[in-house]
Amino acid sequence: MGAEHLSFAARTAGLPNPLTGLKVVELAEDPGGEFTGLLLAQLGAEVVKLEGPEGSPTRAAGPWAKGAEGPETSLKFWFYNSNKKSVTADVRTPAGLAALQDLLADADVFICTLQPHALAAAGLDLEAILEAHPKLIIAAVTAFGLTGPWKDYKSSDIVALAAGGPLNSCGYDDHTIPPIRPGGDQAYHTVASFAQIGIMLALLERQKTGRGDLLDISMHEACAVNVELANPYWFYPRVHVHRQTCRHAQPSPTQPALFRCADDRYVYFALILAEPKAWKSLVDWMDSKGMAAMLTEPEYQDVKFRQDNFHLVQEVVECFFLVHTAEEMYREGQAAGLPIGVLNAPEDLFHDEHLIARDFFARVEHEGVGEVAYPGPIYRFSSFCEVARTPAPKLGEHNAEILKSEAGS
Amino acid sequence: MLESTRVKLPAAGASRRPGARRGPLAGVRVADFCWMGVGACATRLLADFGAEVIRIEDRNRLDMPRRLPIYKGEARTYGEEDANPDPNKGGLFNNYNRNKLGVTINMRSPKGRALADRLIAASSVVTENFAPGVMERWGLTYERLNQISPDVIYARMSGFGHSGPHAEYRSYGPVVQAVCGLSHISGLPGEEPSGWGLSYMDNEAAFFNASALLTAIYHRGLTGQGAEIDVAAVEAGINLLGPVLLEVSVNGRSTRGGDYPTGNRLEHPNAAPHGVYPCEGQDRWIAIAVFNDAEWAALAAEIGADWTADPRFASQAARFANQDALDAHMADWTKGQDRYGLMRRLQAAGVAAGAVQTAEDTNDHDPQIAGRGLFFEMDHPVIGEARFEGTPIRFRETLQENWRSGPLLGEDNAYVFKELLGVAEDEYQDLVMEGAL
Numbered sequence: 001m002g003a004e005h006l007s008f009a010a011r012t013a014g015l016p017n018p019l020t021g022l023k024v025v026e027l028a029e030d031p032g033g034e035f036t037g038l039l040l041a042q043l044g045a046e047v048v049k050l051e052g053p054e055g056s057p058t059r060a061a062g063p064w065a066k067g068a069e070g071p072e073t074s075l076k077f078w079f080y081n082s083n084k085k086s087v088t089a090d091v092r093t094p095a096g097l098a099a100l101q102d103l104l105a106d107a108d109v110f111i112c113t114l115q116p117h118a119l120a121a122a123g124l125d126l127e128a129i130l131e132a133h134p135k136l137i138i139a140a141v142t143a144f145g146l147t148g149p150w151k152d153y154k155s156s157d158i159v160a161l162a163a164g165g166p167l168n169s170c171g172y173d174d175h176t177i178p179p180i181r182p183g184g185d186q187a188y189h190t191v192a193s194f195a196q197i198g199i200m201l202a203l204l205e206r207q208k209t210g211r212g213d214l215l216d217i218s219m220h221e222a223c224a225v226n227v228e229l230a231n232p233y234w235f236y237p238r239v240h241v242h243r244q245t246c247r248h249a250q251p252s253p254t255q256p257a258l259f260r261c262a263d264d265r266y267v268y269f270a271l272i273l274a275e276p277k278a279w280k281s282l283v284d285w286m287d288s289k290g291m292a293a294m295l296t297e298p299e300y301q302d303v304k305f306r307q308d309n310f311h312l313v314q315e316v317v318e319c320f321f322l323v324h325t326a327e328e329m330y331r332e333g334q335a336a337g338l339p340i341g342v343l344n345a346p347e348d349l350f351h352d353e354h355l356i357a358r359d360f361f362a363r364v365e366h367e368g369v370g371e372v373a374y375p376g377p378i379y380r381f382s383s384f385c386e387v388a389r390t391p392a393p394k395l396g397e398h399n400a401e402i403l404k405s406e407a408g409s
Numbered sequence: 410m411l412e413s414t415r416v417k418l419p420a421a422g423a424s425r426r427p428g429a430r431r432g433p434l435a436g437v438r439v440a441d442f443c444w445m446g447v448g449a450c451a452t453r454l455l456a457d458f459g460a461e462v463i464r465i466e467d468r469n470r471l472d473m474p475r476r477l478p479i480y481k482g483e484a485r486t487y488g489e490e491d492a493n494p495d496p497n498k499g500g501l502f503n504n505y506n507r508n509k510l511g512v513t514i515n516m517r518s519p520k521g522r523a524l525a526d527r528l529i530a531a532s533s534v535v536t537e538n539f540a541p542g543v544m545e546r547w548g549l550t551y552e553r554l555n556q557i558s559p560d561v562i563y564a565r566m567s568g569f570g571h572s573g574p575h576a577e578y579r580s581y582g583p584v585v586q587a588v589c590g591l592s593h594i595s596g597l598p599g600e601e602p603s604g605w606g607l608s609y610m611d612n613e614a615a616f617f618n619a620s621a622l623l624t625a626i627y628h629r630g631l632t633g634q635g636a637e638i639d640v641a642a643v644e645a646g647i648n649l650l651g652p653v654l655l656e657v658s659v660n661g662r663s664t665r666g667g668d669y670p671t672g673n674r675l676e677h678p679n680a681a682p683h684g685v686y687p688c689e690g691q692d693r694w695i696a697i698a699v700f701n702d703a704e705w706a707a708l709a710a711e712i713g714a715d716w717t718a719d720p721r722f723a724s725q726a727a728r729f730a731n732q733d734a735l736d737a738h739m740a741d742w743t744k745g746q747d748r749y750g751l752m753r754r755l756q757a758a759g760v761a762a763g764a765v766q767t768a769e770d771t772n773d774h775d776p777q778i779a780g781r782g783l784f785f786e787m788d789h790p791v792i793g794e795a796r797f798e799g800t801p802i803r804f805r806e807t808l809q810e811n812w813r814s815g816p817l818l819g820e821d822n823a824y825v826f827k828e829l830l831g832v833a834e835d836e837y838q839d840l841v842m843e844g845a846l
Contacts, residue, residue, distance in 0.1 A: 162764065343587045347657045382638075
């Protein structure tokens with residue numbers, strides 16, 4: 001694509017948002033449900049977040065904007081709840097339950113993260129809600145699902161990654177070190193991804209039949225199908241994969257793929273010895289910088305020889321990276337057609353020329369804090385306007401606008 | 410509640426011949442140029458729910474999952490490919506491509522490209538995940554596709570997106586994870602990053618691409634309008650960094666050096682203990698996460714040892730400040746115990762705990778997953794009985810139909826070209842002879 005495609009935002013100004021007109025009620029007490037609501041809000045749906053009088057548990061968790069602790073300064077809450085509206089009502093009281101019923105009356109989607117015991121304690125019967133609102137799409141986004149022996153087990157991001165399987169593949173070559181949880185709330189993000197898919201499928205079904213649906217989406221299962229090779233290696237040859245530092249867990253050890261560079265940053269590069277084209281690119285590139293050493297010798301043209309001597313190859317390549325900066329290796333390696341990735345830290349991303357050229361980051365004005373950079377859109381559609389990112393709501397900010405009764409006061 | 414899931418499996422002995430599809434995407438035909446992990450996993454989600462996904466493959470450039478040696482009865486590591494693989498034996502391909510039709514087209518041949526145009530004209534969705542420029546070389550721009558198939562939805566899936574100075578950069582899961590920051594934020598402080606032991610971003614980018622496709626199909630149902638979609642896996646990955654990105658942009662936090670990244674410890678909230686501890690057996694572990702005093706009291710009662718009364722562990726703040734000592738005691742307590750017994754015992758006491766499960770565990774021993782039917786089997790002409798990972802969503806109404814295992818190479822050529830597109834027998838034979846298929 002040429003320069004005319006540089007800005008989808010410019011081409012699509014004035015077009016509708018993809019989910020304009022869709023009303024969503026979110027009763028979410030963890031980032032899984034909150035991220036589900038966010039994914040819909042970022043496509044233009046009106047998401048009304050129903051919080052208890054003390055606010056969502058994420059309001060009570062840091063990190064904090066400028067170190068100031070409080071329900072309006074949680075960066076965790078900001079991240080997961082931008083573009084939403086907030087109303088307060090305690091669903092564990094009759095008045096709160098009535099407020100929820102009012103909200104559901106004209107909603108298209110209801111996101112609920114309460115586990116079965118919590119649903120029962122609050123007197124919430126999802127089947128009955130669907131019966132009362134047959135066009136409603138109810139997405140129960142829970143730790144283990146609504147049924148089964150573990151349905152009320154407690155979870156968290158690390159517990160879900162452990163029990164679901166991804167954690168078994170993550171960590172270091174040294175297996176005296178336990179598996180290491182990858183950063184971010186990825187078990188919650190994974191279940192939210194499936195919840196979004198399920199909701200869209202149910203909306204498509206409703207487009208045909210007019211009927212709503214009840215969806216039971218399990219974080220445990222979402223993790224169990226997010227292990228990539230570990231499942232097929234068990235399904236077919238029935239072997240286990242073993243974790244290896246920052247590269248694919250495999251049935252047997254492979255060579256390291258992280259290379260330290262002169263500026264103490266790293267690049268990821270999986271040396272593929274068997275691919276002649278990639279091998280030639282690598283050696284030519286190293287040679288152009290006077291560092292190919294013995295790799296230009298004729299015997300290294302032979303795949304078998306390379307494989308038998310891979311530790312020698314690895315050493316020369318390690319030296320090559322060690323005397324250049326990571327950014328230089330990333331750009332030059334990619335220019336040579338090699339799939340090399342620089343390990344960016346979050347702070348590096350704001351200076352990335354590619355992301356700047358794509359005008360990726362969203363700038364959001366926060367009262368008293370100033371302009372804050374958020375991640376930009378996940379998708380660019382030629383037929384829709386980009387949805388602007390707006391700050392997360394204050395606790396109960398939309399009570400007067402949205403709640404019919406005094407439940408929120 | 411939702412005891413039976415709306416997943417349909419074919420009757421025993423059902424033919425592999427494609428039939429009418431059911432489900433929310435019935436009536437949607439997809440000309441699917443996708444391959445590898447991201448693309449195949451994204452269009453599998455459409456094929457599972459009724460779309461007629463027609464995989465277009467090249468006999469001369471086999472899809473990597475057809476070549477990877479994940480075979481029944483043969484354990485080899487990724488990278489130790491078979492020089493002359495049976496393209497119909499690859500387990501990874503089978504897992505990624507169930508419920509799809511398979512055709513072969515040689516896109517380097519003018520007749521092949523003309524045939525692809527006919528297939529696109531008969532489809533309303535086109536998907537691809539080549540390096541940017543490949544579809545353009547074949548003349549398949551959005552503008553042209555929209556002429557061939559009015560109001561087409563054209564989903565483009567790539568590492569860096571279809572504009573910008575790095576658009577042509579090569580990528581696959583681990584490269585995307587590196588560039589978007591996910592690898593850097595994972596690991597022990599002061600050590601090299603441990604990153605990800607899988608192509609997490611292949612899966613996540615696939616899920617987001619599927620969502621984008623469903624959103625565009627939904628919108629077309631309302632307005633009749635198509636769309637071009639550009640999803641860059643790196644940008645999707647940045648959206649998954651979570652609050653740490655705001656810590657950097659709001660507070661100017663450095664994520665290099667010091668105590669960052671935090672390994673298995675959690676800073677927000679100050680959870681403690683929060684980690685992965687050794688259990689009985691080789692490389693067996695349990696994750697335990699304690700978020701407040703009540704959970705700590707429950708855990709301490711289960712441990713029943715004097716050290717739990719140490720003033721260093723008397724409050725959440727104190728426990729968080731003394732995690733080295735706390736983790737040493739925890740590991741000492743867990744190391745002789747069975748991971749499942751411990752998990753059940755702690756969960757019964759109200760403490761979040763999960764055994765670190767392998768794929769064998771989740772497939773064959775996990776009572777929660779077994780009861781919900783997540784994994785399932787279908788027959789395959791070469792592989793035999795083959796297992797699949799299902800979709801972790803139980804619908805009360807919406808149908809997921811699993812009608813066939815992955816297509817053999819070119820299995821549906823005759824059906825798609827002759828029956829769906831109306832190519833005459835003699836023309837079909839010419840296309841075969843000339844190597845256009």
